Amino acid sequence: MSRMPPQGGDLSRLRQLNALSLIKVLRGAEAATLSALAGRTGLSRPSTKEVIDELTGLGWVEEVPPAPGTMGRPARRYRFRADGGHLMGVDVGAHNVRAALADLDGNVVAETRRRTRPDAPVADRLAAIEQAAAACLDLGGLTMADLWTVAVGTTGLVTPEGRVIMSASVPAWRDLDLAGLLGGMFPCRVLVENDSRLAALAETRRGVARNARDVVFLHIGRRMGTGLIIDGRLHRGFGAAAGEIVMLPEAHWVTAPDDLADPAVVPTGVPPEDAAGFTLAAARNNDPAALEAVGRFADKLSIGTAAAILLLDPEIVVLGGGFSRSADVLLPLLRSRLERVCLRMPELRASTLGDECVVLGAIDYAIEHLDRLFFAPDAPVLRPPVRPAVSTAVPDPA
Amino acid sequence: MSRMPPQGGDLSRLRQLNALSLIKVLRGAEAATLSALAGRTGLSRPSTKEVIDELTGLGWVEEVPPAPGTMGRPARRYRFRADGGHLMGVDVGAHNVRAALADLDGNVVAETRRRTRPDAPVADRLAAIEQAAAACLDLGGLTMADLWTVAVGTTGLVTPEGRVIMSASVPAWRDLDLAGLLGGMFPCRVLVENDSRLAALAETRRGVARNARDVVFLHIGRRMGTGLIIDGRLHRGFGAAAGEIVMLPEAHWVTAPDDLADPAVVPTGVPPEDAAGFTLAAARNNDPAALEAVGRFADKLSIGTAAAILLLDPEIVVLGGGFSRSADVLLPLLRSRLERVCLRMPELRASTLGDECVVLGAIDYAIEHLDRLFFAPDAPVLRPPVRPAVSTAVPDPA
DNA sequence: CTACTAATGATGGACTCCTTAATAACTCTC
């Protein structure tokens, strides 16, 4: 009957649970005193001390100077050593490859970008990834050996095993064992996931949808995409094909972006990648033809979005992707259309993370992967912070 | 960050975890020997014995005669006392009210049904519920006081608090505090949930979708409905309005059933409730007009279904509801339409639970509620099997 | 310098689990 928290066991298991619970409390928080930690874990002071000592010895926790100016004897303070390990997020797009290096708390330490062309051959794009990663490590003063996990977000359909089936925006990205190829590039576990899904994750972890349990993320741009967070977790589906509402014929999402590149609105000479921006700007200035074009786009956008809202009843819908820079124009149009259809209207917000959305999501995804490794019920024995072994076996027990 | 299994604590907490883990192993399984239990929980034999003794003392577990004919000394055998408590599932429909009494393993002990009319006033339908429940208890030789939880599935939109906003098939069911009204009828916790959702739950727990993690359940009948199981759990959504794809205008689900009552196919004189059955039977016999009508229905059905599949990528789609009795006609039509659109085609099966679907789902829902109560991380202290207190407070921490 | 405050460190007791070894109950073979 469903997955089960109540995992008892040995005495040492209890100690381990308490240690993990302590790490959990320390994570992300500022330095804390023993009393505070004892209060938050429910353990007694002496036990907390003992566990903290063990964790300090292992290198998970470090002591920081006591806070001055308090009454009584100054309390020793401890904090989680987020620099005990590092992970990397990579965003592989049609025009850019981004890499970001982060510590175990998800704080970005260094960031790089390499340009590529949509029609670049596979080898070139892989080289760009390698260069971006190497430069990023350099900037952060680290080496490959310091990486615990790499998570990669890419355009296209990604299988649970990390193969790219095909990508509309990167023609060469087709039936490609990306996880395998990158597995040879990095000496650690490499996770590959669809970019829209990772963007959705970033928005729920640190963006406008922070702390929401059910989120629909819409990537609206020259290519459309969706990412779903359900019950606080990234939803992949049985064959990792979730979120592909783009393919619903009745929603016309495949051709919808063309509405914003209507020759009746956009003068010849405007490069294709700026056409939508032009139309949206014109609509902002009440150009009638542009308004009509944007209206057509919003009509189509609203169909797929309504389907997602009616099915999932999310707390919030987040708009990301290139077009979301003109959310001031799009949001009201979308909202009015959705209100006609939706039983319960969710919050509707534009992304604030912008271009970094996918790399940040990749980092958050890597962190969740590590959390699963460390907090799993069938637990890792308490051990010093070292890079987890590269288990090429199971892709990801969700 | 996310909900956390690693909940450590006291020594007694460890004992409790082990006891719960033991109950979990015993649940649903046949009687087992100590060695078997020790093996499955990971505990040592002496510890297992001690915990079992405690649970036996509390009344959760009972000893059964040893299995004869084995080598060596016969092992004592223990089993979970499923009759330690009872719960009731109720299905409130337009034409029928069903009630079923079950033990803690979900085995149905007794079952009753009362007829009502769709236009019956609220008081009449409530009386039918009370009568069905009373008769059911009688049949099972129990009283109200033996009930731990009652779960009710009803047509219509149900809020997280158990109010019925409105129901298309039961006009009187409108802005009604059903949970409150029934709370006065039963001396225990009463849960109210949409019937299609409960049917979806039953199919995943004991029907054709057994053990699937992601399931889309389609209720197809004179009223359409959906229930979603995501990651093994019933998905309700932020405002408990999930699964209402019926409302998507482009899918035409509201009028779709009318296709099967086309006057060009159904002779006058056939009562409205049999019209669809007539059309489907005619289609089975290759009546051209009927085939066309069923084709139109399948077209509409496939739109909403495709939306759900593309978004969620379920492992399996289950067809339930009245029309699913003609699944042999409908399934192939639906499948061929979906195959044109879906990226990954899920399994497509007809329900086998039939009319009992909702009551069984209600029972499973009640069991999950109890499981949450007993296995929650902030745990109940180990206690004898008694009916949990009626906490009118929190509706349901999903 | 003294009183007050709050954290630290050390001791003893309680509880849970494990390992090991002796005992008990039943089947099978001769």
Next chain:
DNA sequence: GAGAGTTATTAAGGAGTCCATCATTAGTAG
């Protein structure tokens, strides 16, 4: 039907983890 073989039960000793309590320590306030 007695003895060998097999498996479960029972009991005792040991180790690990947590808690409560109390004397001690290192600051601030007046």
